[in-house]
Amino acid sequence: MPDELYIVTNFDIKTKTGTPTRTRTTIEALGELTSIKVLSTSPFNSSTSDFTGKLDMLGRSRVRRLPLIYPVTQFLREPIVMLMLFLKLVKERPKKIYSVNLGAGFVSGIYRMLFGCRHILEIHALG
Numbered sequence: 001m002p003d004e005l006y007i008v009t010n011f012d013i014k015t016k017t018g019t020p021t022r023t024r025t026t027i028e029a030l031g032e033l034t035s036i037k038v039l040s041t042s043p044f045n046s047s048t049s050d051f052t053g054k055l056d057m058l059g060r061s062r063v064r065r066l067p068l069i070y071p072v073t074q075f076l077r078e079p080i081v082m083l084m085l086f087l088k089l090v091k092e093r094p095k096k097i098y099s100v101n102l103g104a105g106f107v108s109g110i111y112r113m114l115f116g117c118r119h120i121l122e123i124h125a126l127g
Contacts, residue, residue, distance in 0.1 A: 005030060006094040009040045010081055010103040022124070023100050030098070039088055041081060082107050090115070098122070 007027055013020045030036050082103055089097075089111045098120045099108040105121040112119045 003035070003096070004094065005034050005036045005096045005098055006089070006092070007036055007038045007040075008085065008089070008097055008099040008104045008108050009038070010078075010085060010101055010107075011041060013038075013040050019101070019124075026098075026100075026122075037092075037094075039085060078103065086111060 007023075007030070009023060011020060013023050013027075027036065027038060085104065086107045089108070093115065094117060096118045097108045097111070099105040100122045102123055105123060108119055108121070111117065
């Protein structure tokens with residue numbers, strides 16, 4: 001659906017801390033107004049796409065036993081998540097993005113420069 005609002009995060013929205021709690025409240029409020037799809041590192045509801053499931057499975061697989069594979073992927077986890085997020089955005093080509101957090105905002109900003117879209121950036125803890 002081209003008019004869906006994509007809510008993009010690069011953190012686990014199931015945790016019970018400040019930013020994920022505010023993000024869940026925003027998701028529920030926006031879900032009443034328009035159709036949304038959430039790109040996050042954790043499942044939240046039926047509209048959430050967990051794009052890091054395969055990366056997390058690496059920690060439980062046989063590949064973990066190979067020297068340096070698991071430590072390197074955990075050290076580079078954030079850049080890998082950002083790349084996966086960007087590729088997911090390129091694949092789905094959203095027209096409206098609401099990004100929460102600086103990392104997700106950076107990736108969404110690059111997507112906006114390359115493909116054009118409406119972009120709302122929420123960073124309330126920058127200071």
